[in-house]
Amino acid sequence: MDHFAYRDNILHAEGVNIEHLAEAVGTPLYVYSAATFVEHFERLRSAFASLSPTICYAVKSCDNLHLLRLLADRGAGMDVVSGGELVRAREAGCPMDRVVYAGVGKTNAEIELALDEGIGYFNIESEAEFENISRIAAARGQVGRAALRINPDVDPKTAHAKTTTGKKESKFGVDIDRARRFFETYGRDKHLKLCALHLHIGSPVYEVEPYVHAIERALGLIADLRDAGLRVEAIDIGGGFGADYQTDQTPAYVEYASKIVPLLEPFVGEGGRVLLEPGRTLSANSGILVTRVQYIKTGGSRTFAIIDSGMHHLIRPTLYESWHFIWPVSPEAHHVPEQRVPEMGMDGLETYDVVGPICETGDYLALGRALPPLKRGDLLAVFSAGAYAKVMSSNYNSMPRPVEVMVDGDRATIIRRRETFDDLLGPEREAIAVEASLL
Numbered sequence: 109m110d111h112f113a114y115r116d117n118i119l120h121a122e123g124v125n126i127e128h129l130a131e132a133v134g135t136p137l138y139v140y141s142a143a144t145f146v147e148h149f150e151r152l153r154s155a156f157a158s159l160s161p162t163i164c165y166a167v168k169s170c171d172n173l174h175l176l177r178l179l180a181d182r183g184a185g186m187d188v189v190s191g192g193e194l195v196r197a198r199e200a201g202c203p204m205d206r207v208v209y210a211g212v213g214k215t216n217a218e219i220e221l222a223l224d225e226g227i228g229y230f231n232i233e234s235e236a237e238f239e240n241i242s243r244i245a246a247a248r249g250q251v252g253r254a255a256l257r258i259n260p261d262v263d264p265k266t267a268h269a270k271t272t273t274g275k276k277e278s279k280f281g282v283d284i285d286r287a288r289r290f291f292e293t294y295g296r297d298k299h300l301k302l303c304a305l306h307l308h309i310g311s312p313v314y315e316v317e318p319y320v321h322a323i324e325r326a327l328g329l330i331a332d333l334r335d336a337g338l339r340v341e342a343i344d345i346g347g348g349f350g351a352d353y354q355t356d357q358t359p360a361y362v363e364y365a366s367k368i369v370p371l372l373e374p375f376v377g378e379g380g381r382v383l384l385e386p387g388r389t390l391s392a393n394s395g396i397l398v399t400r401v402q403y404i405k406t407g408g409s410r411t412f413a414i415i416d417s418g419m420h421h422l423i424r425p426t427l428y429e430s431w432h433f434i435w436p437v438s439p440e441a442h443h444v445p446e447q448r449v450p451e452m453g454m455d456g457l458e459t460y461d462v463v464g465p466i467c468e469t470g471d472y473l474a475l476g477r478a479l480p481p482l483k484r485g486d487l488l489a490v491f492s493a494g495a496y497a498k499v500m501s502s503n504y505n506s507m508p509r510p511v512e513v514m515v516d517g518d519r520a521t522i523i524r525r526r527e528t529f530d531d532l533l534g535p536e537r538e539a540i541a542v543e544a545s546l547l
């Protein structure tokens with residue numbers, strides 16, 4: 109479900125005509141729908157309501173402050189993976205005790221920042237990391253709280269190997285057998301209270317069963333630890349819920365919840381706390397990328413639609429072979445889409461490689477895609493570009509990043525201005541000599 113729809117043959121974000129918006133702010137641009145973002149959050153919350161979970165939005169999926177504020181205002185926590193994301197969560201007004209901090213490579217400076225802010229839990233990835241955080245907390249006379257990230261060793265059946273994380277061979281967390289020893293060794297530490305479990309099995313996970321298996325394993329571990337006199341007060345089941353890159357691709361929240369909630373209700377009944385870390389499922393369909401066709405070109409048997417966007421604004425197609433629905437913003441009446449699927453079943457389509465201006469063969473958003481006939485100047489919308497799009501963008505080829513616009517009803521607000529050439533050159537113009545004594 110989202111609020112991007114064709115009205116009078118023109119794509120709208122809520123009440124805003126995308127053609128008019130592109131004229132007003134230029135292309136390329138990311139457009140977010142506030143109503144979609146908020147509705148996703150509220151639906152997820154209501155599906156899991158009987159667990160009263162803390163929903164820690166995964167900032168990494170889409171990190172614009174103005175979007176973070178929408179969720180923080182509604183009581184969301186934040187899942188962060190760096191000092192930069194922590195600062196974003198703070199600036200968005202998220203109470204720090206609702207922040208969880210994951211990541212395998214936390215630096216001392218980041219750890220000190222998180223201790224000073226008093227975050228909810230450090231999600232711990234290794235023994236070495238636990239010892240380092242405990243040592244820093246002790247030296248500063250502080251006490252932190254920690255969740256051990258476990259690898260439940262389930263196959264999340266994600267679309268791509270690069271986003272599978274919950275298996276034994278992954279760099280994240282520790283496997284379940286090691287987790288028992290971990291709690292025995294560190295479970296009574298005074299400076300870093302090890303009191304929760306964390307898991308994240310992959311992204312996206314389009315089935316419920318991998319969660320069921322992972323949570324069953326985690327609950328088994330919690331019971332064993334209780335027998336050994338070690339109490340686990342919270343379980344964070346991570347993120348990974350799917351998003352509709354194609355129409356109706358992912359289970360509804362109530363379907364995920366129907367299997368997950370009954371498993372966790374007894375734990376909550378005994379005073380346990382549940383956390384979720386959804387990112388993509390909230391943000392992916394809350395955003396689109398709008399780009400203009402610059403040129404049409406043929407090469408051998410292929411026809412290229414060369415656009416003013418590409419891998420530098422959405423790297424997912426070339427990095428993960430992922431599929432995003434792409435369609436003209438103002439198609440002819442008989443080409444207005446009723447669904448977003450690979451086989452559109454329409455007459456009069458032509459086949460294009462939708463490629464960008466970057467000097468890389470991998471700079472494409474779609475290959476061999478059936479689209480209505482395109483010409484120079486046409487606007488294209490790339491759907492499901494709210495998650496892992498802008499956040500993974502780059503300035504490669506010295507391309508300034510696009511403007512970000514948030515639509516709320518009939519109102520559009522620029523929530524990040526388009527970057528300029530001065531933005532690119534500024535840090536280099538400030539060249540600073542390094543003191544000879546430091547060399």
Ligand code: LLP
Nearest residue numbers: 166169308311347348349385386387388496
């Ligand atoms: N929690 C942890 C510990 C994670 O590592 C992630 C994502 C999430 C939560 C949020 O997952 P989500 O709910 O968004 O699926 N760039 C890739 C996805 C990388 C996901 C990394 N971790 C993509 O574009 O598909």
